[in-house]
Amino acid sequence: MTQQGVRWSADQVLALAPDAASRKAGSKLGTAGPWSQAGSSDEGAVWGLCKGSGSKPYQTVVDMADAAGPAYKCSCPSRKFPCKHALGLLLLWSAGQDAVPSGTAPDWAEQWIAGRRKRTAAKRAAGAAGAASGAADPQAARRRAERRAERITAGVTELEQRLADLLRGGLAQAEQAGYGLWEETAAGMVDAQAPGLAARVRGLGAIPSSGPGWPVRLLEECALLHLMDQGWLRRERLPEELAATVRSRVGLPGSADGPPVRDHWLVLAQYDTADAKLTTRRIWLYGTGTGRTGLVLAYGAAGRAPEPALPVGLVLDADVASYPGAGRLRVALGEQYGPPAPARTRPPGVTTAEAVARYGEALREDPWLESVPVTLRAVVPVPDGDSWQLADADADSALPLTPAARARPGLWRLVALSGGAPVTVFGECGHRGFTPLTAWPQHEAPAVTLC
Amino acid sequence: MMRTSAPVAAPGPGAWEELVTTALLGTDRRALPAGVPGGRAPSALLDAAAVDTVRRRAGLRAAPARERPEPAPEDPRPALPEAAARRLAMLLADRPGAGGGGRRGTAPDLIELLPQWLAMANAHGYAAPPETLPALLDAARARTDLRPAALAFAGPRALWLARLNPDWRFALRAAPGGSAALPGPEDTDRIRQLWEEGLFAERVALLAAIRSRRPAAARELLAATWATERAEDRLMFLDSLRTGLGPDDEPFLEQALTDRSRNVRATAAELLSALPGSALAARMAERAAACVAVDPLRGTPTLVVEAPHACDPGMERDGVVPKAPAGRGERSWWLGQLLEAAPLGTWSARLGGRTPQEIVALPVADDWQGELHAAWCRAAVRQKDAQWARALLGTPAAPEAGGPGALSLAERAKLLGTLGAAERAEWVAGFIAAHGLSEAFQLLGVCAVPWAAPLGRAVVDALNIARDAGSYPWSFSGVMGLAERCLDPAEANRLDGLLAVPDEPEDASPGAGGYWAEAFQRLVTTLRLRSAMAEELRGG
Numbered sequence: 007m008t009q010q011g012v013r014w015s016a017d018q019v020l021a022l023a024p025d026a027a028s029r030k031a032g033s034k035l036g037t038a039g040p041w042s043q044a045g046s047s048d049e050g051a052v053w054g055l056c057k058g059s060g061s062k063p064y065q066t067v068v069d070m071a072d073a074a075g076p077a078y079k080c081s082c083p084s085r086k087f088p089c090k091h092a093l094g095l096l097l098l099w100s101a102g103q104d105a106v107p108s109g110t111a112p113d114w115a116e117q118w119i120a121g122r123r124k125r126t127a128a129k130r131a132a133g134a135a136g137a138a139s140g141a142a143d144p145q146a147a148r149r150r151a152e153r154r155a156e157r158i159t160a161g162v163t164e165l166e167q168r169l170a171d172l173l174r175g176g177l178a179q180a181e182q183a184g185y186g187l188w189e190e191t192a193a194g195m196v197d198a199q200a201p202g203l204a205a206r207v208r209g210l211g212a213i214p215s216s217g218p219g220w221p222v223r224l225l226e227e228c229a230l231l232h233l234m235d236q237g238w239l240r241r242e243r244l245p246e247e248l249a250a251t252v253r254s255r256v257g258l259p260g261s262a263d264g265p266p267v268r269d270h271w272l273v274l275a276q277y278d279t280a281d282a283k284l285t286t287r288r289i290w291l292y293g294t295g296t297g298r299t300g301l302v303l304a305y306g307a308a309g310r311a312p313e314p315a316l317p318v319g320l321v322l323d324a325d326v327a328s329y330p331g332a333g334r335l336r337v338a339l340g341e342q343y344g345p346p347a348p349a350r351t352r353p354p355g356v357t358t359a360e361a362v363a364r365y366g367e368a369l370r371e372d373p374w375l376e377s378v379p380v381t382l383r384a385v386v387p388v389p390d391g392d393s394w395q396l397a398d399a400d401a402d403s404a405l406p407l408t409p410a411a412r413a414r415p416g417l418w419r420l421v422a423l424s425g426g427a428p429v430t431v432f433g434e435c436g437h438r439g440f441t442p443l444t445a446w447p448q449h450e451a452p453a454v455t456l457c
Numbered sequence: 458m459m460r461t462s463a464p465v466a467a468p469g470p471g472a473w474e475e476l477v478t479t480a481l482l483g484t485d486r487r488a489l490p491a492g493v494p495g496g497r498a499p500s501a502l503l504d505a506a507a508v509d510t511v512r513r514r515a516g517l518r519a520a521p522a523r524e525r526p527e528p529a530p531e532d533p534r535p536a537l538p539e540a541a542a543r544r545l546a547m548l549l550a551d552r553p554g555a556g557g558g559g560r561r562g563t564a565p566d567l568i569e570l571l572p573q574w575l576a577m578a579n580a581h582g583y584a585a586p587p588e589t590l591p592a593l594l595d596a597a598r599a600r601t602d603l604r605p606a607a608l609a610f611a612g613p614r615a616l617w618l619a620r621l622n623p624d625w626r627f628a629l630r631a632a633p634g635g636s637a638a639l640p641g642p643e644d645t646d647r648i649r650q651l652w653e654e655g656l657f658a659e660r661v662a663l664l665a666a667i668r669s670r671r672p673a674a675a676r677e678l679l680a681a682t683w684a685t686e687r688a689e690d691r692l693m694f695l696d697s698l699r700t701g702l703g704p705d706d707e708p709f710l711e712q713a714l715t716d717r718s719r720n721v722r723a724t725a726a727e728l729l730s731a732l733p734g735s736a737l738a739a740r741m742a743e744r745a746a747a748c749v750a751v752d753p754l755r756g757t758p759t760l761v762v763e764a765p766h767a768c769d770p771g772m773e774r775d776g777v778v779p780k781a782p783a784g785r786g787e788r789s790w791w792l793g794q795l796l797e798a799a800p801l802g803t804w805s806a807r808l809g810g811r812t813p814q815e816i817v818a819l820p821v822a823d824d825w826q827g828e829l830h831a832a833w834c835r836a837a838v839r840q841k842d843a844q845w846a847r848a849l850l851g852t853p854a855a856p857e858a859g860g861p862g863a864l865s866l867a868e869r870a871k872l873l874g875t876l877g878a879a880e881r882a883e884w885v886a887g888f889i890a891a892h893g894l895s896e897a898f899q900l901l902g903v904c905a906v907p908w909a910a911p912l913g914r915a916v917v918d919a920l921n922i923a924r925d926a927g928s929y930p931w932s933f934s935g936v937m938g939l940a941e942r943c944l945d946p947a948e949a950n951r952l953d954g955l956l957a958v959p960d961e962p963e964d965a966s967p968g969a970g971g972y973w974a975e976a977f978q979r980l981v982t983t984l985r986l987r988s989a990m991a992e993e994l995r996g997g
């Protein structure tokens with residue numbers, strides 16, 4: 007474990023912040039001013055005393071060694087996690103040896119670190135034991151699964167009926183019917199315990215107001231929903247992997263049953279999307295040894311940052327196991343063999359033509375796939391009317407940006423980074439275009455996040 | 458968008474459009490082309506649409522590339538040290554409206570440090586990290602005071618970027634050279650062409666650029682087309698001669714005194730009066746001298762003032778505005794203009810060989826003192842006469858310096874501007890020591906950053922006194938904010954004693970002690986941050 011002493015970059019620290027306000031408050035505390043007795047140990051602990059508004063300084067300690075991301079402890083009353091003091095301390099630590107020298111932890115910090123590590127070890131042991139005893143009553147579990155499948159089948163049948171009614175009366179009616187109709191149907195899918203279908207149905211409701219060309223998009227999405235319904239109804243006759251894709255797309259929880267793959271996994275991108283109830287975090291990983299790409303999904307209640315936070319540019323020496331179906335893109339992080347450490351490696355890339363072909367091939371295993379993760383080796387952002395495209399540096403082909411990517415500030419960071427010269431870009435390539443997530447300039451330089 | 462590959466086994470061209478049309482109208486109204494029985498029609502339509510959708514998605518091809526933009530010009534400056542680049546990202550992230558707000562607490566106000574950071578980075582000659590350019594341009598767009606430094610730091614790539622985004626057009630206007638690079642000084646043909654055919658903004662920029670390097674060439678350029686320019690343009694062009702104004706400009710300005718436009722005439726007169734050796738200055742000196750004299754008949758020497766009785770055509774030609782603003786007597790209005798334009802150097806000989814100090818100290822008969830000193834004050838500022846400025850400012854501790862004396866704070870601030878940085882700081886320090894902070898804000902604003910040691914100490918002492926007096930710190934938030942930005946970071950250690958919450962005296966405002974400790978903590982934190990910023994930029 008040679009990476010232990012490596013300090014994170016400030017960007018990586020700031021990516022841990024639960025929200026923008028914490029990020030701001032944390033950066034202000036990232037100066038030597040309010041801190042005293044700060045230090046860090048070789049085992050990956052960082053501690054310090056932060057002067058607040060009260061007379062007694064806050065005791066802040068962070069354990070960076072944990073494989074599941076940093077753990078925090080602060081005597082401040084904040085309910086943010088990590089609090090601004092922890093962020094400020096880590097920023098100070100990222101700035102170097104001067105502000106946070108190496109040393110031995112004081113008692114108050116050491117107690118917490120030792121206690122925590124003991125608890126995690128115990129939990130891990132218990133978890134291993136629990137997994138073994140989890141299948142205690144396979145009979146009952148099977149009965150539960152069967153009942154749920156029946157409910158979903160009932161929901162799917164109802165949904166098929168709705169779609170048939172819609173097509174009989176014409177999509178033009180859907181424009182008048184508005185959002186309510188779809189909300190009602192979506193609620194029905196939630197009752198049927200098919201959250202994947204519910205989300206798709208809700209998505210249909212937004213299409214009629216999405217601008218020119220909506221009938222085409224609505225027909226496409228209705229057709230794919232119909233395809234999914236039919237896939238569910240015939241799941242017993244499908245090849246096993248495709249059946250698993252249908253199950254996970256419909257919304258049945260799977261478990262990461264693939265064999266664990268140990269590799270040095272580079273964090274390519276991390277971004278959150280939020281709706282009214284849920285924040286979804288997506289983390290793209292790239293196995294530097296295996297060349298595989300995997301997606302870690304994490305969920306948090308609305309307004310709360312999901313765990314873990316894995317800043318771009320870190321490398322984790324860890325096991326990763328894939329979920330069944332959908333091209334085995336989704337993975338779960340397993341055991342980690344060391345703390346995440348910054349690295350300057352970048353994935354090898356492909357041309358735009360290869361990227362779009364890759365999407366086409368992936369549709370074979372998962373026809374509902376919106377996009378695939380791809381690194382474009384050398385592309386130039388080029389204006390294309392009121393949008394942009396990424397053009398191969400040495401070929402005459404290009405990928406358009408998705409409408410969503412056009413509106414993001416990351417687009418301009420990408421254009422500025424390129425300056426008309428080729429850059430390496432990681433992103434999601436799908437039928438609506440390319441969404442850039444991370445970019446690397448031509449020369450040896452760290453990744454720039456675009457999302 | 459992306460194009461679809463040529464369909465291999467497609468069910469005929471237009472089949473997808475057929476499906477969409479049928480779907481829009483409904484299968485009840487329009488039969489499926491393949492003639493599927495009515496009851497199964499919706500399902501069959503969706504089957505066909507699903508196949509077609511997946512087929513088209515799987516067959517997508519990359520689009521032809523559009524015309525690539527010209528690559529951005531090289532930026533030869535060295536890259537920022539890593540720590541400084543991180544700091545910049547933090548300063549730029551702290552934009553107003555980015556959350557927070559409300560009470561300031563003990564944390565520094567990062568956005569207020571951006572101008573300083575930019576100035577230091579520019580002094581080191583670093584290049585901006587490309588990915589920060591959008592944020593830099595946005596910051597410069599929001600705050601015009603940041604523009605020159607931000608755009609200089611952002612460099613050539615930012616202008617390249619600004620051409621691609623209409624939000625950043627301002628950068629092309631504001632940048633030296635604007636949209637098209639300015640021709641070099643030797644490229645006389647292009648200069649002449651741009652001058653004769655360029656847009657007004659381009660011409661102003663061109664004239665200003667040439668004037669700053671070769672004043673005479675700019676004047677000749679202007680003189681060549683002077684007669685054909687529009688009045689408002691003449692005014693703007695004339696104004697750019699302010700830079701590098703010298704005796705050589707006199708003939709041209711003298712000729713502009715007969716201009717058709719009154720504003721042009723007034724500006725020409727103002728510029729001429731800033732040249733003490735000009736003929737206009739001599740004429741003004743003669744007129745002004747007739748109005749002010751030492752009364753020989755009184756016991757103590759006293760200045761007597763006799764304002765002009767008329768504004769003759771000669772005065773008008775020399776830029777005196779005949780019509781007084783409402784509420785002012787026209788004779789004192791004319792007097793003020795004469796005194797302002799007359800070279801200050803002539804007064805000593807005229808008033809018995811006295812020094813400026815002695816002249817200012819003379820009593821003035823009949824309530825003319827305010828008028829007289831105010832006019833001399835404007836003259837000292839216009840002619841950048843430090844000796845007279847010093848005399849008019851007087852000693853900072855003098856009682857009238859703080860009171861409603863003859864000179865306003867704004868006038869004092871302008872007079873201070875004519876003094877050297879050290880002298881300015883010393884005078885303001887003396888002023889604060891004698892009169893406290895309540896009126897010091899404007900004066901502090903003209904002092905050089907970082908504040909010289911005596912000035913810094915005077916401010917800290919005065920803040921300390923204000924705290925002990927029991928008032929709240931936000932009565933001094935303006936000065937506090939200035940101190941955070943301008944105090945020498947080396948002073949931070951001297952402030953340690955002020956960080957604790959003091960025992961509250963009985964007559965103090967409740968809780969004030971805590972707020973003061975907080976304000977001083979913020980001051981110290983900001984000073985430390987500034988010294989860290991400077992250190993990072995040094996690459997240490």
